[in-house]
Amino acid sequence: MTTSPQNDPAVVEAASALLTEMKGVSVSLVYAAFLTDDGFDVARLPSRVTDGPRFASMASSMQALSDAVAHELRIGGSEYLIISSLNGYVIQLRVPGSLMVLSALFDNDATVGAALALTRTYAARMTGIVGG
Amino acid sequence: MRDSRRGSTLEPTSPDSAAQDNGWGQVTFAINSILQIAAPMLLRIDVEGHDPLFIDFRHGAFVWATDLNELPVDATNVTFETEQALEGAPPLFRLPGYSLDLLLWVLGNNAYRGHLAPWLRPGERYRLYQWPNLGQHLHEMTQTQMLAVLGNGYFSPAELAVAAGAPVEEAYNLINALSLLRLLRVSEDVAPLVVPSAPTGQKDKGASLFARLRARLGR
């Protein structure tokens, strides 16, 4: 049995490094996390955020619900998920080919397009690391 | 108020109990008496045409080759012997056997054929304090309905029957079984339960959700 990502030090370290880099690229990035399909935190930024595990669980539920809706409507697998609200938005997508999800919260200074592009890039980078 | 497990009378209190006996009444009465005093007893029951049934009260277990679902409701020639288990004596049969509760449910529901068990007194009201494990007892939805009623207040068998819309005989049978299983609170002095509106759980708009779902599922 393979080690799950949250328990694999190499994966955790690589994920943290990617998030730090991501934050360096976008000042609008408020919070970002890699999490497992079933809702465990792999890495998060800022790492001191205390309800990170809770966010990870909610993010995995949202991911699964969007997949269920997409499946129900027969529009293929859901590609990404956006929650837009007054003071910012959440962009979430699967790390292609893996059992992980990248979820990121941006403030309103970034455009949705730029934020989505950035999140996609880093999800793909993660695929490069864990394979896919 | 008195706990149904206390009291130690070994004599039937209902004068007509012998008339109701279908062969199982006396055995059931004996079993109840042993349970009441929590005695470390062994019991062997012989029913014509069946292998003997053994109960080891110390372990709350019984063994019988006959499937309980085939339990002869009218048994002729039921005889039984009780024996005090000696201190440290080995189990009467290979454990675990079957849970005695299974037998108590069946006997309680069948032994007195729609009449109050002789150890219970007319005028008493009963309230459920713990549900039987319905997962292990064959039961009807009417019984579930009566259990749900009994979980909410003290009822006499007649009141229970009205509240659940069940025949009074079935109410007696269930009360007998629950009493045998030690799942009832008993009270002689509590007042009848007064329900302001319609007492059957049926709303004026028609059949209850329970009734509709039951019909829908064909149960």
Add this chain to the structure above:
Amino acid sequence: MGAGMTTAIKALSEIEVVSTEANNSERDVVDKPTTTVALDYGEIVLSNDEKIRMYGIPGQRRFDFMWAILKTRAEGMVLLVNNDAENPIAEMLAFVEDFRELCYKGGVVVGVSRSEIAPQPTTGEFARALAEVHPELTVPIFTLDPRSKDQMQMALLTLIVNLEMRETFGEAGVQQA
């Protein structure tokens, strides 16, 4: 996880169940490939304008935000407890605390699953443990195999009749005692 909640919804539902299974990364806790991360959804249709909607929600505490969502809307709950788990009685008690209000309005039935694998504790032991903390509660507790449609229907009907009888007699019963 592993109590059979997803299985139970599938046994009861008349429509194709909406499920949210994700890869299970806790195979050391319960060895199965996937786990529910949001909900399972199923229905029983009663008539053109009435259906029973059933939601299965994961029991892991990290999903308690899902409990909060359903708690405010649910009429009743079948609480499935895996008897083969570490401490099933403690698990039941914790959920009863969390769904206290629902319990007190008669809206909870406890189904003890995997009892054929783990016969102990017995339902009597569950009931006594519950009575110690909540002596006023009379909760239906029984062994249940979520794979059995028959047993799941029985559990659902028990839940509904218990709710209805509670509504009819509950108040008066409290006054009486």
